[in-house]
Amino acid sequence: MSTASVYEKYPAQDPSVLIPMLQDIQEILGYLPEDEMHKVANFTRLPVSRIYGVATFYNQFRLQPLGQHVIRVCRGTACHVKGSLDILTTLENELKIKAGETTKDLLFTLETVACIGACSIAPVISIDNEYYGHLTVKKVQKILASFKNDQTEE
Amino acid sequence: MRITINDKECWANPGETILAVAEREGLKIPTLCYLKGLSPTGSCRICVVEVESQRSLVPSCAFPVFEGMKVKTNSPQVRRARKTIIELLLANHPQECLQCVRNGNCELQSLAAEYGVRSLRYKGERRTQKLDVASPSIERDPEKCILCGRCVRICHEVQSVGAIDIAQRGFKSTVTPAFYNSLNTVPCVFCGQCIVNCPVGALKEKSHEKIVWDAINHPEKHVVVQVAPAVRVALGEEFGMEPGSVVTGKIVTALRRLGFNTVFDTDFSADLTIMEEATELLDRLNNGGKLPMLTSCSPGWIKYIEHFYPEQLSNLSSCKSPHEMQGALIKSFYAEKMKIDPSKIFVVSIMPCTAKKYEAQRPELGEDYQDVDAVLTTRELARMIKNAGIDFTKLPDDYFDDPLGESTGAGVIFGSSGGVMEAALRTAYFTLTGKEMDNIDFRPIRGLEGVKEADVPVKGIVLKVAAVNSLKNINYFLDQIKAGTSPYHFIEVMACPGGCINGGGQPLPSNPAKTEKRMQAIYKIDRELPKRCSHQNESVQKLYKEFLGHPNSHKAHELLHTHYVRRDVE
Incomplete structure (x- = not known):
């Protein structure tokens, strides 16, 4: 996918277009690669x-590509009370990454959100816009395993 | 408009900040993130004051005055707030004051003392961050950083380099080059203005003290030292002397006592630079060479043009910077004369500059050996003198050694913005007309302003010259050259605001009042010298007769001239 259209859309040497440009580039590529940031620097005449x-x-900006599956752990109040920190730690340990990171095989990205808005089924996570509620550490491990198995079957 | 500060009525101009008015009224308000003339960020909050009708304390550095405003700069509430701010800054500060390079000269330390911080009420989390020590000039210790952003603003707004910026947010905020790179791999020009504007010990020069001590203590090394013009009007400050004290003679004595074998003066090669540069300029004028010619003594400026305007490299004078010329001569002319094996000579330059450290290791500056082996900043020399137990203020005066120690007033004014231009004009006039000028003082190009211009009529032509300091100011001239519309013949460029007297290696902290005094001292030395034009330097003339032939000769080109390289911006 090419970002050429972004550089055609905005006027050159105008620092005020920086944020919309970065948004557009992320829209196309899913993240902001280093070389694109250098290109934007040259285009806007701002230091990199x-x-x-x-x-x-x-x-809103990510500097790493997104994994194939995006896991969002709700860290809102209700989920917190219901033990969402354990859920998060379990996922971090299983995937060997921290929140905000992506696994080396680019399979999973792990993120936290302030509140998903599904407090009635707390603690809750979403994977690729699918919601999983009333979670326990065991259930999370199972869900994760099913995703990993799907991957090996494919 | 009329406002009241601490129950005293005073006049203020609309748009002014409370801090600006208070300063004029002689009231002291502490600041950390504030830098005069640059955009106020109000990020450190140490300058908060009480303003009647305002719900909370306001930052005086960013808050504009209004008619009838009532301000209290030192109420109990203000003092309590400031103390808390200091305590909170200290809560995530490493507090390694005893081992810190800024111990005794740190703005955070002084504020903690002034506001009577005697215990630490808060214990904050510490950030673990990597040191950045890979560059040849500047070392960063982000853990000591208090995020005032002064370095960032200097780098962007004054130097238009933008090597560093604040990345991340909240607790993770940090000052860093893009992608957490080292300064070594980004277009940092090593001017060191970030260091002289850092309130704490987060930025410092790469120290050469140890390698210089080792050389001095080495039984077979012949250690030759040279001193830049701007050092002699600033070093005294490190020993409690008034800014602008001239300590040339004391420096020579101190250097001898430290154990240097020979003490030369970089002013000598400044005179030599003028002979070469003025000749080069006249050659370009007479033979249709590339104009305007740009001076080449400021290594930060050289790196800047190599990164940002590589198409204009041929406008640069090919002259090496004075201390590099001197180094080349020490390892050739002097070595030959004294019958010393040049491989055993160790050349140390005392410079007001951090970029000179980087310059000294440029591969093209030296044939078989580097022209200069180590560069000490004014601050490092002060530390060595203190280290050696020398009571600097009580030292008697001494004189530089021959033959690379004689100098004229033209050599010394290199230290101030406009000085190289003035020195070159004095000699160019003589070379063109065969007569000395009636009045050799070029006042229009003196001073601390960022851009100074003059039209100098010489023998039927009018030389259009400019002296520019602070790198942002040169962009206009370079864009003009790029567009082919530059009306200038000769432009002097110094990377640092005010020139070398305010260089990145000078005593801390930097401020315009001190720079002004150092500048006055430079022109005072010039005024009081019997010879004030480079071509009158007899040792220089003798050097040409005995060794180099004539200015811009083949041998001069081999030893005293250099070339430049295109560098990436990334």
Whole structure:
């Protein structure tokens, strides 16, 4: 996928277009690769340190490609009370990554969200927009295993 | 408009900040993140004051005045808030003050003392962050950083380099080059303005003290030292002397006592630079060479143009910077004269500059040996003198050694922005007309302003010259050259604001008032010298007669000139 259209859409040497540009690039590529940030720096005439500063400041920007499956762990109040920290730790240990990271095989990305809005089934996670509620550590391991098995079968 | 500060009525201009008015009124408000003339960020909050009708304390560095405003700069509430801010800063600070390079000269330390922090009420989490020590000039210790952002603003707004910025947010915030790279791999020009504007010990020069001590203590090494012009008007500050004290003679004595075998003056090769550079300029003028010619003594500026305007490299004078010329001569002319094997000579430059450390290891600056082996900043020399137990202020004066120790006023003014230009004009005029100028003071190109210009009529032509300092200011001139519309013949460029007197290696902290005094001292030395033009330097003339032939000769080109390389911005 090419980002050429983004550079045609915006005026050059105009620092004010930085954030919309980064958003568009992420829309196309799913994340902001290093070389794109360098390209944006040249295009806007801003130092690349500034591009990097902006890209790392806002949570909406990701600097790593997204995994095939995106796991979001709800860390809202209800889920917290119901033990969502254990769920998160379990996922981190199983996947050997921290929240916000992607596994080396690019299979899973693990994220936390402030509240998914499904407190009645807390603790809850979503995987690829599918919701899993009333979770326990055991259930999470099972769900994860099923995803991994699917992968090996394919 | 009229406002009241601490029950005293005073006048203020609309748009001014409370801090600006308070400063004018002689009231002291502590600051950390504030840098005069640059965009206020109000991030550190140490300058908070009480303003009647405002719900909470306001940062005086960013808060504009309004008619009838009533301000209290030192109420109990203000003092309590400031103390808490300091305590919170200390809560995630490593507090390794005793081992820190800024011990005794740290703004955070001073504030903690002034506000009577005697215990630590808060225990914060510490960030573990990597040191960045890979560059030849500047070392970063992000754990000590208090995120005031002064380095970032200097780098972006004054130098237009933008090597570093604040990345991440909240507790993870940090000052870093993009992608957590080292300064070594980004277009940092090593000017060191981040160091002289850092309130704490998060930024410092790469120290050469140990290798210099080792060389001095080496039984077979012949250690030759040279001192840049701007060092002699600043080193005294490190020993409690007034800014602008001229300590040339004391430096020579101190260097002898430290154990250097020979003490030369970089002012000598500044004079030599003028002979070479003025000749080069006249050659370009007469033979249709590339104009305007840009000066080449500021290594931060050289790295800047190599990164950001590589198409304009042929406008640069091919002259090496003075201390590199001196180094080359020490290892050839001097070695020959003294019958010393050049491989046993160790050349140390005392410089007001951090970029010179990087420059000294550029591969093209030296044939069989590097021209210069180590570069000490003014600060490092001060540390060595203290280390050796020398009571600097009580030292008697001494004189530089011959034959690379004689200098004129033209050599010394290299230390101040506009000085190289003025020195070159004094000699260019003489070379063109065969007459000395009636008045050799070029006042329009003196001073701390970022851009100074003059039209100098010489023998039927009008030389259009400019002296530029702070790298952001040169972009306009470079864009002009790029577009082919530059009306100038000769442009002096210094990377640091005000020139070398305010270089990245000078005593801390930097401020315009100190720079002004150092500048006045530079021109005072010039004024009081019997010879004030480079071509009057007899040792330089003798050097040409005995060794180099004439300015821009083949031998001069081999030893005193260099070339530049295109560098990536990334």
